[in-house]
Amino acid sequence: METFDLSQRTSVRAEDVAAFRRFNRYFTRRIGVLDDHYLGQARPLGEARLLFEIGDGVSLRELRGRLGLDAGYLSRMAKALEAQGMVRLAVPAHDNRLRMIEPTPAGRAEVAEQQRRADALAAGLLEGLTPAQRAELTGAMATAERLLRLAGITVETVDGASADARACLDAYAADIDARFPEGFDKAALVRPEEVTGDAGAFLVAYEEGRPVGCGALRRLAPGxxxxxxxxxxxxxxxxxxxxxxxxxxxxxxxxxxxxxxxxDTHAVLTEAQTMYRACGYAEIPRYDDNVYAAHWFEKRLTGRSG
Known part of the structure; x- marks a missing residue:
């Protein structure tokens, strides 16, 4: 079994770890995660959550990525639900590599009842709070969700010619083409060789296996x-x-x-200009001939960045 030494993670305080684990224990106990009959229904939380996530139908491959489940464990749960008459498993005609799963009428009825009971549980917990306290709790949960999502995102260096890099650049180009009054020509995007290896770097952010962000670095001049x-x-x-x-x-x-x-950045990207200034970038005179640029920035780097 792999062991973890908190002392090697110098940026994480032991008090923060203890507080996080204490909240997890309290919350999971309060909502009945440890009960084999979650919400009073005849199945544990894992199966109940899987039945909910299936929705109107989905591939097992997508479910694995979404829930972060081992393929064997997911397959066993899916077969158990199928044996209980809750779902149907099938191989689509257009792709025999996929296995699709969809709820049966009995499965849909159970999910509807699951939703009703979950709403009742949440309402029961909130009844003991005043409206102001409920608003405070809702805001705190939104903050927790935002930070946990950010913590769960990984950022990886990829080849500038990779499928994920090009997909992100295509999405970036479509985004700014819609925002720039003059549109955007994809010919202005960086070339793969400019942002790979010694020449530069291309970063892709992944959330649950899906690319959700990118950024590129290339050499401009010596230093x-x-x-x-x-x-x-x-x-x-x-x-x-x-x-x-x-x-x-x-x-x-x-x-x-x-x-x-x-x-550099476009005049309409005011939120980007605000971020760059907040991150230590100072506005400088024009340094390039980018037709889309209206503001130019520079940051001197020290031995520690970020």
Missing amino acids: TGEIRHVWVHPGARQLGLARRLLAGLEREALARGLAAVRL
Whole structure:
């Protein structure tokens, strides 16, 4: 069994770990996670959650990615639900590599009852609070969800020609094409060789296996790099991910011996300008001929970035 030594994780305080685990124990006990008959129904939480996540129908592959389950464990749960008449498993005609799962009428009825009981449980817990306290709790849970989502996102360096890199750049181009009054020409995107290996870096952020953000670094001049195409999927915005990508690109620049990074941005991207200034970037005169740029920034890097 793998062991973990908290002393090696110097950025995480033992008090924070203890508080997090204490909350987990309390919350899971209060909502009945440990009960083999979750919400009073004849199944444990794992099966109940799986039945809920199936929705109107989905592939087992997508469920694995969404729930982070081992393939064998997921298959056993799916077969158990099938034996109980809750779901149907099938192989679609268009792709014999996929296994699809969908609820039966009995499965749909159980999910509806599960929803009713879950709502009643939540309402019962909230009844003991005043309206102001409920609002405070709702706000705290929204903050917790945002931070946990950010904590669960991984940022990886990928080849600039990889499928994920190009998919992110396509999404970035479509996004800003819709926002720029003059549109955007994809020919202005960085080339794969500019952001791979010694020449630069391309970062992709993944949430539950799906690319949800990117950013690129390329060499601009001796000792200076340029950050390009920092983008976050609309569904992952307001988490703090753009700043995390920016910090990661700065670390990549330091690793390549660059003393400064520059970037430019369009006049309509006011939220990006605000972020860059908050992250230590100072506005400088024009340094390139980018037709889409109206503001230019630079940051001097130190031994520690982010």
